[in-house]
Amino acid sequence: MADAVWIIVALLGAFVLSFVQAPAIAWLVGIAIWLAAGFALHLIGLTALIVLAVVFALPALILAIRPLRRTLISARLLPTFRKIMPKMSETEQAAIDAGTVWWDAELFAGKPDWQRLLKTPAPSLTAEEQSFLDNECEELCNLASDWDATSIWQDLPPAAWAYAKDKGFLGMIIPKRYGGREFSAYMHSMVVQKLSTRSSAAAVSVMVPNSLGPAELLLHYGTEEQKNHYLPRLARGEDIPCFALTNPYAGSDAASITDTGIVCMGDYQGRRTLGFRVTWRKRYITLAPVATVLGLAFRAEDPDGLLGAKREIGITCALIPRDHPGVVIGRRHWPLNAVFQNGPTQGDDVFIPVDFVIGGQSQIGGGWRMLMECLAAGRAISLPSSNVGMAKLAVNGVSAYSAIRRQFNLEIGKFEGVVEPLGRMGGHLYAMDATRRLSANAIDIGEKPSVISAIAKYHVTERGRIVVNDGMDIIGGKGICMGPGNFLARAYQQVPIGITVEGANIMTRTLIIFGQGAIRCHPYVLKLMKAARNEDRKAGLVSFDENFFGHVSFVFRNIARALAFGLTGGRFIAAPSNAAGALATYYRTATRLSTVLALLADMSMASLGGALKKKESITGRLGDILSQLFILTATLKRFEEEGRQKDDLPFVHWAAQDAIGRAYEALEGVLANYPSRPAAAFVRLVAFPFGIPLVKPSDRLAAKIAIALQTQGATRARLIDGSWTPTLEVDQIGAGMVAFTLYPQVQAIEARLKDAIRNRQILRMPQNLTRLAAWAADAQGKGLITAEEQALLAKFAELGDMAVQVDDFPSDFGLAENLQKFQQGVHTPDTREAAE
Known part of the structure; x- marks a missing residue:
């Protein structure tokens, strides 16, 4: 009996030391005490003591004495690690190094620090920003009739364009010293969101100059001369920018663009100067048809060595005036009946001086790093905000319609068949808006969230599609007939655009979220990779030793934590003390899932190695787990920030349960399809000995949300806050x-x-x-x-x-009437089109 107790104590001790990720010295002390106790209690003899000391204590001693460990173990492992470590191209390295990690790293590491999240200041607007949102932004919404934009102008109406330029909408991110508004990222998000509840043309026309484009790149990398010339003009709307990156043969694989610039000498403004002969073919370039300054990414080559010995220099970014000789621009694409300006541009052997390069000669070849570092901010704002705006438009309009529209002498919003999608719309919107808020706020607190921005872009646009589709199902025939009274059809048409641009969602999900997250967010992997590449062999060995054994203890910690949480159902996981009590179970579940994700990530990298990035079904689902954890925690953070509004709890519970259910579903998908069946069985046994839970929001929650959406009050107002409210004086909708x-x-x-x-x-x-x-x-x-x-x-x-009512038109859609008006001298876009 005593022998059994002694062995059980050893196992429990090992489990506890693993659980707390104890250092090697703690293991050595623990083993020594265990052996001494066994000998003192006559449970083992001298021979057994010596054998056990050699088997357990000696390895612990070697691991505890770092110089000895480095000499005997790490120095032998490092050369092998260098050989098996997958090679990384310069573009891959730039993508990995771009941006920062923040809350995503906490979720990925298996033990999130909840206080770090909850102590993050809530996003807010200054008095100046709030005034702009309430007044200038409201007026631009009034001018930007979606129906006029799409059916008459095929563009933002001229009065709206003029107002946007005059009031500084195109220079929201530009500092005041250059004449810009210098708004926060959260304010930028709020403006895009509000415009999107009215007109996609207005939202896109405003968001592009303020996200990835010339202004953003100039602020971070431009020369003083470039800043002083372009930024005031961009702030005043005298220049309209676009940025040309996408190539017909390099869409999502933007690093492989084939547009080239050959270093050469040429003539510019009457003088001989160093520059490039650039040939490009670009497409899907937003604002290109009306842009006055073209940002261009191309691959620089120097065959004659004019800049040095390196022939292939790398991706370079330049600013080229629209009227520069050889620039071909002005034609338009027509993306799914959206009317924002979008089109191709091209040039053949166009000479540009080296001064056109953003940042000047010193930044030649640095374009990919520029783009990767700046893309994180833009991707965290533009598409999440615009899709939240469209979702608010849908929820606002559809819930109002459901409340007043009667069939069978009952409001349709009371039918259970309508309650279900209405509840889903409200729950998704709460989660989407929470994700938007937290992503934008990350930028304002100093982060450049590359992984978080990918999560926000992918999942908010996908949920936006669900919300708009549900809305179309509810309003039925009214939604499928175009006309000035249809508030939802244009959003329905344009939802796929957000899913496609700024990195197609399929690629974002399967390559970026987990691909970057596994390296950037992991507490040891990137450090190990850098240690292996360190040219200082001594420093590299020290770093490798520290991080390799830190990684090993990290793996055992997560195994122990996963087992403890699996056996107890996570009931004893500590939730933050200042969190709302009703939501404590969600914090516990998030911690448990975080631990399992960390374990699965390490297991996947160890068992699949470099082949992991080709297993896109696996990486996509692992990314889904990380994403749903972020959405869950954003939901909880929002509830805290808004003062724990009790009436909002149905939305919080629905959004939290939906995120948890999706995370468990992704986890089940990983394990069911995992290439190594023993590894999958091990994770199931350790982390979920009683099975993976099935979590779904209940019908009762959906009903509570549907009632709240159809009831005027503070709860509904908070959900659609920041929307444009249509009035009869402005629009019949x-x-x-x-x-x-x-x-x-x-x-x-x-x-x-x-x-x-x-x-x-x-x-x-x-x-x-x-x-x-x-x-x-x-x-x-x-x-x-x-x-x-x-x-x-x-x-x-x-x-x-x-x-x-549903809109209807003359049988020829007014063609004859418009032609008659043109012949009478009434020249509008409609009448000119009829004449043509």
């Missing part, structure tokens, strides 16, 4: 929103008349709103309602009817 504000009074009148209806003093309130005014007049004539109530019902009938 405001009819539905105004009718929605009147509907509670209509319901109150109907409820008060129940007895009169039952006693047949008056008929039931008509479902057909065209008959409601007559019904109200009858009720008022019988003294059942007041004149004021009759007027209210008549107004609701008029507006509600406008909201449910």
Whole structure:
């Protein structure tokens, strides 16, 4: 019995030391105490003591004495590690080195520091920013009619373009010393979001100059001369920028662009100067048709050695005026009926002086690093914000429509078949907006979140697609017929654009999120890779030794933690003490999943090695686990930041449970398809001995969300905060929103008349709103309602009817009428098109 206890103590001790990732010296002390106790209690003799000391204590001693460990073990391992370590190209290295890691590293490392997240200041706007959002941004929304933009101008209307330039929308990120607005990343996000609830043309036209483009690159890398020339012009809207990166043969693989610039001498403005002969073919370049300055990425080559001995210099970024000889620009693409300016550009053997290179001659060849470092910020703002805006547009309009539209004498928003997608829309929107807020805030606190920005871009656009599709299903026939009264069709058409651009979502999911995360976010992998490449052999050995054995102890720590959490169901995991009590289980689940992700990542890198990046189904699902953890924690952080609003809990629970369920689903997909079946079985046994849980938001939660969406109040207002609110004075799509504000009074009148209806003093309130005014007049004539109530019902009938009607047009869509107007001298885009 004593022998068994002694052995159990050894196993428990090893487990605890692994769990806390104890240093080697702690293992040595523990083994020594264990052996001494066994000898003192006569559980082992002298011979057994010596044997056990050699087997356990001696290795622990070698590991604890670092100089000895480096000499005997690490010095022998390092050459082998250097041989098996996969080679990394310069472009891959630049992508890995770009940006920073923040909360994503905590989630990836298996033991998130919740206080680090919860103590991060909540995003906020200055008084100046709030005023701009409430006034200038509101006015631009009023000018940017989506229907006019798409059906008349095929562009942002001229008045909206002029206003955007004049009020500094194109220079939001430019410092005030250059004439810009110098807004925060969060404010940039809020502007793009609000414009997206009104017009994609307005949102895209504003977001592109403020994200990845000339202004961003100039601020970080431009020469003083370049900054002083271009930034004031960009801030005032005198110059409109675009950035040309995508090549027909290098889409998502942008590092492989074939556009080339040959270093040479040439003539520019009457003088002989060093420069490039550049040939390019670019496509999908947003704002290119109207741009006055072209940012261009090309591969620089120096066959004659004018810059040095290196023939292939690398990707280089330059700024080229639109009117520069040889620049071909102006034609347009037509992306799924979206009308923002987008098109190709090309040039053949165009000479540009070296001064056109962003940053001057010293930055030749540094373009890929520039792009990777700046892309993180833009990707964390532009598409997440625009897709949250479209989701708010959908939720706002569809929930209002569901509340006032009746079928079978019941509001359609009360049908369970409608409640389910409505609840899904609200839950997804809460999570999407939480992700947008946290991603933008990361930039404002000094991060350049390359992995987080990829997570936000991919998952917010994918959830945006779900929200808009659900909205289209609910409004039915009204949604599929184009016209000025259709608030959702353009968003439906444009959702795939966000999924495609700034890195196609398939590539973002399968290559970037886990591919970068596994190296950048891991506490040891990147350090080991750098140690192996360190030319200082002594320093490299010291670093390799420290990080290799740190990595080993990290793996054993995660095995022990996964086993402990698996056996207990994670019930005893510490949640942050200041977190809302009702949500503590989500913090515990996030910690448990983080530990399993860390274990799976190490197992995948060890068992698959360099082949892992080709196993895209595996890396995609591993990336999904990391992404859902980020979305879950963003949801919890938002709830804390907004003051723990009790009425918001259904949204929080739905979003949290959805993220957890998706993470478990991805985890099941990894293990079910894992190439090494023994490894998959080991993880199942250790981390989930009782099976992987099935977690899904309940129908009850969806019903609570659907009710909240159809009820005017603070909860609904918080969810759609930052949206443009349509008014009848500006656009007829405001009819539905105004009718929605009147509907509670209509319901109150109907409820008060129940007895009169039952006693047949008056008929039931008509479902057909065209008959409601007559019904109200009858009720008022019988003294059942007041004149004021009759007027209210008549107004609701008029507006509600406008909201449910579907747009229709002349059989020739007005072609004959417009042609007649043109012939009478009325020259508008419509009449000119008819004449053509």
